[in-house]
Amino acid sequence: MPVENLLGEVGKGHHIAFNILNVGRYKLGAGTIGGSKYAFRNGIRYAKERIAFSKPITAFGLVQEKIADSGAGIFAAKSLVYRVVGAIDASLAELDKSAPNLTQETQKRIEKFAVECSIIKVWCSETLDRLVDQMLQLHGGYGYVEEYSAERSYRDARINKIFEGTNEINRLIITGWMMKRAMQGQLVLLPAIQRVMDEVMAGPTPREERTGELADQHALLASAKKLSLFCAGAASQKYGAAVSIPRQSRGLYCVSRSKRLVRGR
Ligand SMILES: Cc1cc2nc3c(=O)[nH]c(=O)nc-3n(C[C@H](O)[C@H](O)[C@H](O)COP(=O)(O)OP(=O)(O)OC[C@H]3O[C@@H](n4cnc5c(N)ncnc54)[C@H](O)[C@@H]3O)c2cc1C
Known part of the structure; x- marks a missing residue:
């Protein structure tokens, strides 16, 4: 590897790598909200069209409960993501953009949000996980059939609890880092x-x-x-x-x- 291609300082590459993970976890969380909204819209559209016992299934309390829970989950996930990105933006805005150590300072400031990034990763991926299950359930037997989008949403959602650090590992990070900072x-x-x-x-x-x-x-x-x-x-x-x-x-x-x-x- 040519020496002029070095990023950051020798021996401190892990700081850059871990910070990429922090940002990746935050972005994963934000991305799952798109998946959640897509599955939510399709679930509601289907539920309004499906007639059972002479009524659209949206008339049934247990169906309404699934829709309400899913909507509340999306709202909470969005609130988390907006709150944290607002705090990160405000923190980075304080930096002197012409400072020679701008990269290191940016890195340090993002690192301070490691716990929040892990919380977002876990909360948003598990919100999506519950939501696609509920929306598939609304489709009844058709939820299991590939022609309907509920099946694909369900399958695609699963990876989010695994990559960017499994949710088990992110839970350990949340506890460990919080205690360390305490x-x-x-x-x-x-x-x-x-x-x-x-x-x-x-x-x-x-x-x-x-x-x-x-x-x-x-x-x-x-x-x-x-x-x-x-x-x-x-x-x-x-x-x-x-x-x-x-x-x-x-x-x-x-x-x-x-x-x-x-x-x-
Ligand atoms: C589609 C896809 C794309 C990917 N893209 C990338 C990428 O771009 N870059 C990249 O670097 N990686 C990528 N990965 C790798 C991904 O980040 C890892 O698969 C993930 O971090 C889990 O690691 P592992 O597969 O080695 O699982 P393992 O570490 O073998 O974990 C197996 C199980 O054990 C649990 N476990 C392990 N340790 C503990 C512990 N201490 N306490 C409790 N439970 C524990 C895990 O939570 C998991 O349930 C990708 C993976 C997939 C499937």
Whole structure:
């Protein structure tokens, strides 16, 4: 390989390769939304045309449920993708485009979104996965027949849970990197876990009261966050340092005998 073809610095090629994966995961997620919308439109068109028991099948509650779930899945996937690309754009816009280290700075800034890119990859590919299954189901027996697009959508969707790192590996990245960043103080995760663990140990607390149009949704989200933090705390109490997956961060996280979360070596 001629030396003038070198990209970046010698010995640091993996940074470029991993960042390509980050962007690839983000793009995979965005791409699956196109597949989801295509399958969704075809599923609804078929359901409106198919008459059973003298009615279009869209009149049945269980069919409406599939359509509603699928629509909500697409909305959530799009919201995730737009939110993250907005944050990446805003971060890159701050860079000085004439700086000699522009490439390295761009790389560092994208790398900060590695967890979000993995979340998008997992969430969007699994949204597509559920959606094509629901839309195929709406087609009944025709869903299994190659002449209908539902069959192809179902088959084509499958690869998205495998390439750009399988969803199992991306789940490990989400946990590992989040914990690593918590250890490094880049995320205020440990104090939040500690607060929830303390709250649980102190006994039942009254439900948080909220007002306004989205009060119920806020309350549900707050409970979901607490549950996640509690699970993270319980997992770290049981598994100690092993909860932080990447090898380089092992040994950084442990729980003292008093069951408080502490920084380790
Ligand atoms: C159509 C297609 C196109 C592709 N394009 C590219 C490309 O352009 N560039 C490229 O670099 N690669 C590409 N790939 C490769 C793809 O990224 C890999 O197939 C994928 O990352 C999975 O790796 P593997 O096949 O070696 O599976 P394996 O690593 O053998 O995994 C097998 C199973 O074990 C599970 N597993 C493995 N380790 C763990 C663990 N620690 N914990 C839990 N479960 C685990 C996996 O999740 C999976 O379910 C492509 C693959 C396909 C099929």
